[in-house]
Amino acid sequence: MVSTRINESRGDRAFGAAVYIVATVILLIVAYPLIYVVSASFSDPLDILTGKLILFPKHVQFRAYRAVLVSKDVLLGYRNTILYSVAGTVINIVLTTSGAYCLSRRDMYGRTAITFMISFTMFFSGGMIPTYIVIKNLNLLNTFWVMVLPGAISATNLLIMRNYFQHSVPQEIIEAAYMDGCSNVGTLIRVVLPVSKSIVAVMVIFYLVGHWNSYFSAMLYLNDRSRYTLQVFLREILIKNDLGDMGAGSESSSVEMTLLYESLKFAVIVVATLPMMLFYPFMQRYFVKGVMMGSIKG
Amino acid sequence: MKKLVSLLLALILLCGCAALADAGIVTASGFPVVTEPITFTVMASQSAIQPDFSTMVIIPVYDEMTGIKIDWQCVASSVRSEKISAAVTSSEMPDIFFKCNISAANLQKYGAQGAIVDLAPYLEEYAPNFWAYAQENPDVLAAVTTPDGQIYSLPAIADAPATRMNKKLYYNKVWMDKLGLEQPTTLDELYDFLYAMRYNDPNGNGEIDEVPMSETTGTLFQVFGGLFGVGNRGTHSSYYDMDTETGMVRYSYTSDAFRECLEFMHKCYEEGLIDQECITAKDSRYTALAAQDQLGCYFATNLALLAAKDAENFVPAEGWIEGAVWPTMRSHLHSVGAFVVTSKCENVEAALRWVDYFYTDEGVTFYHYGIEGQTYVKNEDGSLSFTPEILAQVTGDKSYDEVVSQVGPYCGGNNPTMMSWPGYAGAELSPIPMASAEAILPYTPDVIWPIFTYTDEELKIVNSTGSDLNTYAKKTAVEFLTGERELNDEEWSAFLAQCDEMGVAQMLEVMEGVIDRVEAIMGTR
Amino acid sequence: MLKSIQRSGRKYWDLYLLLIPTAVYFVIFKYLPMIGLQIAFRDYMPRLGYWDSPWLGLDYFRRFFSFYSSWRIILNTLTLSALNLLFTFPLPILLALLLNEMRAAGYKKLIQTVTYAPHFLSTVVIVGMITAFCSPSSGVVNSIIKIFGGEPIYFMAKREWFRPLYVISEVWSTMGWNSIIFLSALTGVDQQMYEAARIDGASRWQTLWRITLPSILPTISIMLIINCGHVMSLGFEKVYLMQTDLNIDVSRVISTFVYEQGILATQTSYASAIGLMNSLVNFILVISVNWISKKLSEVSLW
Secondary structure (H helix, E strand, C coil), X not given: CHHHHHCCCHHHHHHHHHHHHHHHHHXXXXXXHHHHHHHHHCCCHHHHHCCCCCCCCCCCCCHHHHHHHCCHHHHHHHHHHHHHHHHHHHXXXXXXXXXXXXXXXXXXXXXXXXXXXXXXXHHCCCCHHHHHHHHHHCCCCCCHHHHCCCCCCCHHHHHHHHHHHHHCCCXXXXXXXXXXXXXXXXXXXXXXXXXXXXXXXXHHHHHHHHHHHCCHHHHHHCCCHHHCXXXXXXXXXXXXXXXXXXXXXXXXXXXXXXXHHHHHHHHHHHHHHHHHHHHHHHHHXXXXXXXXXXXXXX | CHHHHHHHHHHHHXXXXXXXXXXXXXXXXXXXXXXXXXXXXXXXXXXXXXXCHHHCCHHHHHHHHHCEEEEEEEEEHHHHHHHHHHHHHCCCCCCEEECCCCCHHHHHHHHHCCCECCCHHHHHHHCHHHHHHHHHCHHHHHHHECCCCCECCEEEEECCHHHHECCEEEEEHHHHHHHCCCCCCCHHHHHHHHHHHHHCCXXXXXXXXXXXXXXXHHHHHHHHHHHCCCCCCCCCCCCEEEECCCCEEEEHHXXXXXXXXXXXXXXXXXXXXXXXXXHHCCHHHHHHHHHCCCEEEEEECCCCCCCHHHHCCEXXXXXXXXXXXXXXXXXXXXXXXXXXXXXXXXXXXXXXXXXXXXXXXXXXXXXXXCCECCCEEECCCCCEEECHHHHCCCCCCCCHHHHHCCCCCCCCCCCCCEECCCCCCXXXXXXXXXXXXXXXHHHCCCCCCCXXXXXXXXXXXXXXXXXXXXXXXXXXXXXXXXXXCCCCHHHHHHHHHHHHHHCHHHHHHHHHHHHHHHHHHHCCC | CHHHHHHHHHHHHHHHHHHHHHHHHHHHHHHHHHHHHHHHHECCCCCCHHHHCCECCCHHHHHHHCCCCHHHHHHHHHHHHHHHHHXXXXXXXXXXXXXXXXXXHHHHXXXXXXXXXXXXXXXXXHHHHHHHHHCCCCCHHHHHHHHCCCCCCCHHHCHHHHHHHHHHHHHHHHHHHHHHHHHHHHHCCCHHHHHHHHHCCCCHHHHHHHHHHHHHHHHHHHHHHHHHCCCCCCCHHHHHHHCCCXXXXXXXXXXXXXXXXXXXXXXXXXXXXXXXXXXXXXXXXXXXXXXXXHHHHCCCCC
């Protein structure tokens, strides 16, 4: 890589500069609203409402965070969400990888039909109530499993992963492994997965974030508060401070609450998103180039 | 003929049920309600600030009083409709749906399948207090009765004028004093009043940033329409009202009076006398405007949305424009579907006797405030408030609503009881909103149409032709208001022609039928 | 055929076993609830269940198309979706390519992390921010316009601004997140080809066009096919929150319409009939796009 820099042509240097300029413009545009979110979470709600918050908070205050963190439920929510997310993602990855790998084998009989049937579910679903009834009949309601099993495989993710196995993993290395007498499952684990780290990383991100943000299924399928997820508790805190939910307002303290709501909704985002933001760079290192070469040579 | 048949049917049912009731254990009146203890499972809609209903102060007390033990299944209000739907579908229903806000259309649907019980035959005997109120205020009866004569739910009732008037009016007293203004009583005075607020710099910052009047376009159309006699059948019916000259139902938005209203409103809008951002206005806008000392008049059910120091600037209206109508007035019915008995319930009589107490003055107080001395105290002016010990729990981290929800289940609305003075605990009954409501009351319509119930056939037309027409009419009215479309003879007739094409005539025919039926029950026609 | 089954069975018996959990999952959690689809053709009465509710045939579909504005609603949906796809689909690819060309690892990571963040903002907050930024009296956007001597624009009330605002905010919130998949595809590009290109003296621009882009084409194709499957089912929440009386002509789409109908009367069957119609159109669209893609590039969903 270093050698390229030395004999770079003028055109290449212009190209490189253009890349940085465009990237910086994108960075600034995307970053502004994000800075706004963070600033708003520390701001006096009146500044937000009256448009006085432009970039950084004028009157810094932590009331919104106090309102979020004072709740014992938030810790419980973190615990549950981490539990569901980790267990759920493990199940997701195992099932999706095995499904995707099977369906990526071109000469496997019946794979087109099965793939079609899986794709079909991306467009047609029975709807919420029929799904609820199936889950009820399986006795999954209000259990740990209801947060992991009904979403065990996403058809879209399975197809994306299968596509990767088909087009980005050289078929020669699979054939070679087969010739060496490796079983199909052995090939998957020992040959295919090591060169597919980046797609596995993507799947981990997709599924994990999906679990992390999950809110509705928890509300619908769980009754026991001790099983609720972080998002459910955070939404409760928001609703508590949103006068709209009350029907009849009550004068004494609702004003303050209504105002607090304005900064609270931003604080809630920060609290809910921070762990995922910290986790992301950790996954980024799997997006490295050239893994494949080593594998073929070795 | 049809009426006669249904009357006969009702009679037969009544006899049948009376016969059944003999076998029951239900007492005739007073407490306890049953001679031997029974249990009901009740699915209740629970908002985020409420604890489990069984932990509320009044619940065990009422269990004791009635002899009926309630097994509460609290469902979060945000997934309420899904849970109800799932319960009905899988036939694993509770005995009672409580505070679940089941819509009239759904009640009719569940009723038609026999999933929920028609209460009509039982009411007179087992819910005498509700029945008596409904007889006195037939608009309640009209709204809970289906076109075929069944009653599938007990409603939330709005009794006090302050709870019936969903928008009241408050003026910025500080600005009025500064500018030497009186509350307007004629249309011209209103215009001058708003004009002075806009251009005479009452907030003294040297900029024309005052917003004399802010609300959503929907409310503004109602209030300004009322200045020209439009909206004379109350707030539920914002697209249809009565042509006072012909005595016929009319489509409000196509009336000549509404055109006059739009002309006046457009003038006000252009000059900034009404909020030029009213198209996207929502509650937080008024809070912000008031906080920056930019708000002149404020419509709201109470002043709870304004910061305390800003709210101090506002005084209640002492009246309204002479000859005008104030259309934002509900019927006595606030919402249906508050108390629904399912087919699982083995003792409908007891269930009704259980809930009927909440339709007495004593019961209203009990439902909202709990027990005298223990959870509430009487004030000198006759109003009630929670005890200081309870109110002391209100802190920065715990809202008023959250604290008082430890007493009773009223927060979140749709309660099978009455919002009446003094037992109802909402902020509408605090002094300023009360005063405003009392002063404007004489301007409210004499007849207020309730929320309508429709037959399947009517509903199809109302949901298609009707909703399409309303969307178009509202949109065009806003265009006329902002000047996006110029309000001249040509454009107005184009608007009328388009409405005709979309089916005004068909809708009027349907609404005539609906309103005939309703007014027959109300005895106003 | 029998022979090929036998051969496949012998070669892949362990994979067939591995496929069982996947198959069981789809049958139980996806196909079993599909008996619920029939309520689109029935007057669904919860207590009667799916099989005993009265059969109505195509009644709901007829009802939808008898609407005065049903065609406009369909047109609005398609226009907004197509515009949205036009911008939200290629821009993440562009971002991924940009990041791929960047050599400063730290800066690259920063951009990646920042662009990924908006995915976590809820629709309510995003729309709230659009309204706040675009307010004629207090919004940042209008302050900037005023600085340059322009007249403030009431964006949320202008019909012609609805679609641009929707698409811009959508691009903003999805660009980074959607680029993840392309970034990962870029790691799979054979490094030997870059070596070879450099020895041949290809410029970076040429390398980008001749090597990088063709290498991730399968991923682009598959993502495009999947995205075409959402054209009719435009999300309801954002459009609904951005709707005002003045932009209703362009902002009334199928999903918000179904919601309106739902408020007037909870019409489960009607809503699912329209949902079914959307799915059908999406499905047909995907089948066609998939077919074209198979012919052109051998990339296909099945």
